[in-house]
Amino acid sequence: MKTEKLKYERPAIRKMNTGLMNKFGTRTEYAPFTHIDGVSVKELINKYGSPCFVISERTIRKTYQNAVRAFKTRYPKVQFAWSYKTNYIDAVCNVFHQEGSWAEVVSIFEYTKAIENGVPGNKIIFNGPEKTKADLKVALENNSYIHVDHFDELYDLIELTQELKKTAKVAIRVNMDTGVYPMWDRFGFNYESGQAWNAINKIMASEYLEMVGLHCHIGTFMLDPNAYAVAASKLSDLAVNIKYVFNKTIQYLDLGGGFPSANTLRGAYLPGPDMIPSIDEFAEVITNTILNYGYKKEDLPLLILETGRAMIDDAGYLLGSVIANKRLSDGRRATIMDFGVNILFTAFWYEHKITPAQEFSSHTEDMVIYGPLCMNIDVVRSSVTLPALNRGDHVVVHKVGAYNMTQWMQFIAMRPKVTLIDTNGNSHIIRENETVKTITEPERMPDHLKTFNL
């Protein structure tokens, strides 16, 4: 009779210290993370390779519907616009569009993606500091909302609309002091200095510009809901003044995004989930401020939100495997994974939660998690307590849906597949992995460099 061998775990030893108690404990993981939406992590890696990104469609829809509920139960007119830069893989965008989101884009590249996804031009918000005259012309012809960032753009737009004799629907981006440091004053027109009001005057005096909205985006990963109360109040002040001075009703206030996800910021004292305000807290202050500002019922503006990170971060997972274990000169354990900062860009500012995808014992080790790049900056976690991981073991990195699939770099290694698990538990490839050809195809070789002798 063949006896089953015991599961092997790399031998490890840890000195026990007294007098250094941590009230939050040191263990980070208590159970393996073996399935995503009922689909086995091991099977996903067997099918799609390691590393690979996995998006949960169910989580996206649930998170989105919860955010919409938070605002719509408090305010009568609400519209979400999907922030393309957060994750512009077409399948991801279309989940948001199916849920009713417009598109919020910040470049002609993203604009074109939205159009190709089938978003009607008049449901695209065109933000960002770089809009060439040609870009503006496309947006104008499609009747999109153009959010003007600076006076140079405003003058371009005035010239263009006069040439074409076509009216553009415009809003201005307003930057302001909301009591949060650092103040984002590089985008848009400043409220306190009167610059925003000057821009409004210029727009109101222009024959072919229709002032339809006011926009702000006060920061990113905002942990203080009250900053949004200040922002909503200052935008409302402008809207009410526009009504008073020009008798023009502002159709919408766009409060932008910046709501945090449950990730833990590097250096934060508490884990993300214990720190961040809920979406309801943001909804409460924003809607209360607008509703109490004193708008006439018929002038109450549409409230637009462009939240990205808080909608998608939780839905993204990165699956990876252990390449090697080693010990550093100071005795610390180092574990090298097959994913690094090239595809997990957010490792630069988050302490990502990493969970083994197979059974482990209660023994843990403090370790550094490195990526596979031959670059010193490739550190995924500089200090984390995890069970002893064997070569080839799989891990799951949580909450990676925002920015990683747009800010990732083709650097040293190629980018992996992105997959999506639909609401029925079926998995789909939504972006193929790169091959050498993906990288070399756009390259050109001058004739004199085609050959060499070594």
Added chain:
Amino acid sequence: MKINSNLAVSDSGFIFNPSNGDSFSTNAVGADIIRLMKEGKKLTEIKKEMSAKYDVEPGAFEKDYEDFISQLQDHFLVSHV
């Protein structure tokens, strides 16, 4: 390489060094290795016993064993003989 003979090792992997009062915890594989070392077994015997008991290739075990010994050295739990 010889493990300090006066170390107290419990079945659950708790290790106490009476010569300086240090205590340690180790996992099941680590506890087994220390037990075999205390019995005076050499690497070849330890490797054979461990690969019979655990689901591990002898080559992979040897690499982890060397790393474990270096950890024991760092904690002054082994001595050269």
